[in-house]
Amino acid sequence: MPPLSPSVSEVLSKRLHEAREDLLATLRSRTDAPDDEAPAIAPLAHQGQSDDAPQSDMLSDIEQHLADHESALLHEIDIAIGKLESGGAGICEACGQDIPEDRLLATPTVRLCIACQEQLEKDRHTGRGPSM
Ligand SMILES: [Zn+2]
Numbered sequence: 001m002p003p004l005s006p007s008v009s010e011v012l013s014k015r016l017h018e019a020r021e022d023l024l025a026t027l028r029s030r031t032d033a034p035d036d037e038a039p040a041i042a043p044l045a046h047q048g049q050s051d052d053a054p055q056s057d058m059l060s061d062i063e064q065h066l067a068d069h070e071s072a073l074l075h076e077i078d079i080a081i082g083k084l085e086s087g088g089a090g091i092c093e094a095c096g097q098d099i100p101e102d103r104l105l106a107t108p109t110v111r112l113c114i115a116c117q118e119q120l121e122k123d124r125h126t127g128r129g130p131s132m
Helices: 006-036 054-086 101-106 114-127
Strands: none
Touching: 006 054, 006 101
8 A cells, every 4th residue: 555645646746757857957958058058159159168267177166066966866856756656655765664744745855754864864963074
């Protein structure tokens, strides 16, 4: 028997697919922009390729970081969609308990129940130093 009511499952599926589309559009627009944005006349084209400006390195680092973050999020969304389709959504990955529907609706990609999430965060804080 599926742990989620059909209506909740439907809402989650819709939200996840929308989030996925948004994310893909963002990623696509970022990677395609230089080529696709101004294909006709490009008066600024020569400026875009100015020789090694120190700022462009920093910018691409930030963009890379953002891209990593988005890829990770996309991965989470894919997992959540897969679980939704296979009937595994709404079950805590750590302890197997049902995840409250409210929690899922608030965060469709959530994979742990509240207790396990708190435990994980506690472990993260005590186990290692501050991240970054
Ligand atoms: Zn749990």
